[in-house]
Amino acid sequence: MTMKLSLALAQINTSLGNVEANLVKHLDYIKDAQGSGVDLLVFPELSLTGYMLQDLVPSVVRRPSKDDQTFGPLLQASKDMDIVVGFVDEDSRHRFFIATAYLSRGEMIHVHHKVYLPTYGMFDEGRFFAWGDTVQAFDTRFGRVGVLTCEDFWHASPPYLLWLDGADLMLFHSASPGRGLGEAPQLESARWVEHINQAYASLFTTFVAHTNRVGFEDGISFWGGATLYDPDGELVVKGPYHEEALTITEVDLKKIHHTRSKIPLLRDERTGMMQKELQRILEKRDLGNR
Amino acid sequence: MSDLKINTDLARKILTGFIHSEITRVGFSKGVVGLSGGVDSALSCTLAAEALGPDNVLAVCMPYKTSSKDSLDHAELLIEKTGVQSVTIPITDLVEPLFEKLPEMDNLRRGNVMARTRMAVLYDQSAAFNGLVIGTGNKTEILLGYTTLYGDSACALNPIGDLYKAQVRQLAQAVGVPEEIINKPPSADLWEGQTDEDELGFTYQQVDRLLYLMVDQRFTPEECVQAGFEDDFVRKVLERVQRNHYKRVLPPIAKLSNRTVGYDFLYLRDWGT
Numbered sequence: 238m239t240m241k242l243s244l245a246l247a248q249i250n251t252s253l254g255n256v257e258a259n260l261v262k263h264l265d266y267i268k269d270a271q272g273s274g275v276d277l278l279v280f281p282e283l284s285l286t287g288y289m290l291q292d293l294v295p296s297v298v299r300r301p302s303k304d305d306q307t308f309g310p311l312l313q314a315s316k317d318m319d320i321v322v323g324f325v326d327e328d329s330r331h332r333f334f335i336a337t338a339y340l341s342r343g344e345m346i347h348v349h350h351k352v353y354l355p356t357y358g359m360f361d362e363g364r365f366f367a368w369g370d371t372v373q374a375f376d377t378r379f380g381r382v383g384v385l386t387c388e389d390f391w392h393a394s395p396p397y398l399l400w401l402d403g404a405d406l407m408l409f410h411s412a413s414p415g416r417g418l419g420e421a422p423q424l425e426s427a428r429w430v431e432h433i434n435q436a437y438a439s440l441f442t443t444f445v446a447h448t449n450r451v452g453f454e455d456g457i458s459f460w461g462g463a464t465l466y467d468p469d470g471e472l473v474v475k476g477p478y479h480e481e482a483l484t485i486t487e488v489d490l491k492k493i494h495h496t497r498s499k500i501p502l503l504r505d506e507r508t509g510m511m512q513k514e515l516q517r518i519l520e521k522r523d524l525g526n527r
Numbered sequence: 528m529s530d531l532k533i534n535t536d537l538a539r540k541i542l543t544g545f546i547h548s549e550i551t552r553v554g555f556s557k558g559v560v561g562l563s564g565g566v567d568s569a570l571s572c573t574l575a576a577e578a579l580g581p582d583n584v585l586a587v588c589m590p591y592k593t594s595s596k597d598s599l600d601h602a603e604l605l606i607e608k609t610g611v612q613s614v615t616i617p618i619t620d621l622v623e624p625l626f627e628k629l630p631e632m633d634n635l636r637r638g639n640v641m642a643r644t645r646m647a648v649l650y651d652q653s654a655a656f657n658g659l660v661i662g663t664g665n666k667t668e669i670l671l672g673y674t675t676l677y678g679d680s681a682c683a684l685n686p687i688g689d690l691y692k693a694q695v696r697q698l699a700q701a702v703g704v705p706e707e708i709i710n711k712p713p714s715a716d717l718w719e720g721q722t723d724e725d726e727l728g729f730t731y732q733q734v735d736r737l738l739y740l741m742v743d744q745r746f747t748p749e750e751c752v753q754a755g756f757e758d759d760f761v762r763k764v765l766e767r768v769q770r771n772h773y774k775r776v777l778p779p780i781a782k783l784s785n786r787t788v789g790y791d792f793l794y795l796r797d798w799g800t
Contacts (some may be wrong), residue, residue: 254799255800281572291795292792348540418538419534423537424537453548453549455796456545506789
């Protein structure tokens, strides 16, 4: 297994509902990343479609297979470099999902369906999409990896499950609308995401990468600001706010060994007690059962 | 109240990005701004000049015979400062025939006619200049409904509509709008001696803070009173916000079919771009 990898976080603008135009941009960024010797390239949530799709959802569905006109070229490109893209998936029962595909060596090796769909305030995802119901890590040539999409990691349980399922590299991506302008140099939404990603890296002594799109959809802006936090919770790299960028950094997976030698949080995690207490809490209290 | 303070560098970056994106993605490169001499239009014009380049922005001055000299001087000052293109089209000759025909018109009606005439001139200049109309309404006036429907509120995009008046002033200062424009009493200048604060019956300083609690922080009226605002003032502002909501939404369409514009025909304006 590779101990060092070159990770690229793409924070792109997208065209709303124009998959062909977005594919062209993906291929441009892939070419740039290839020129820089990148091993793994991560695009934002719904990178092939745009975010506020509403009634466009059924028309932007693509299938992560070689015979798909959009995924064909992406799978081809993944022969040299692993690629994570966001798209709209449709299952055999015709439910639509906000989806993430991990492509490697010409194959689709994992698809994640977003498990938390924000449907409050300015968000209306639950109106247009079905809820995913699985959080699973998966094996890659860089070890075991987990992917999550935006609201998925605003909840603590999905990153926790990935940690227990063996993910030592967490790849998070978003189409996060910028909101909360105060005196700080970044928006409240940006500050929040940075805080929790730094916390996950620290709590799980793991690498947490995040990328987020930029650009506008009507009056909504997306703030970019890709980050990588290391297993000590230190910021390794940060992309610019509100601008397209390809942020490239080295991930030295040996760092996990060093951190966990000092702080054995994973070793000491009491999953049995967790399960017992969770069982008790769920039986006793009506917290819903989704 | 410190909560109304904004990071002006960040606001400037987002708002110029917004103007550039929303104009260029639909195939335009230019913008048109109605310039009154006040701080709101001065800010929109300055942001537009930064986003699109001054040559791609047309400032349209539309004075009426009673418009204050300060208004015209300040508009001129801003045009010089930003280097935008400009044109002056007085509306006196356009509105006077109607005023003469209907001498019973009060200030409200006359003011609305003037605001809507300016809108017609501005949209004509938009077609002549091949640029989109950039709005100048701030969050305070949008929430209070202190605006003429299909008049000064009409625009293709509005960069400053989520900034309270105090925040408009703060950002205007940061982007270099001249002090005399920022510091003068706000006025619609529809008749001599008119000021916003006289007409509204309260100050922007008071109402910005109240609206911030009510709207942004979702305080109930009772919680606003507990936070130190007069009960009457809270009720009056809440009623204004509610009564004027019609100015903030498209006219309702009576639903008959299975799919109706406004209810279940859901696309952003940026659809496909």
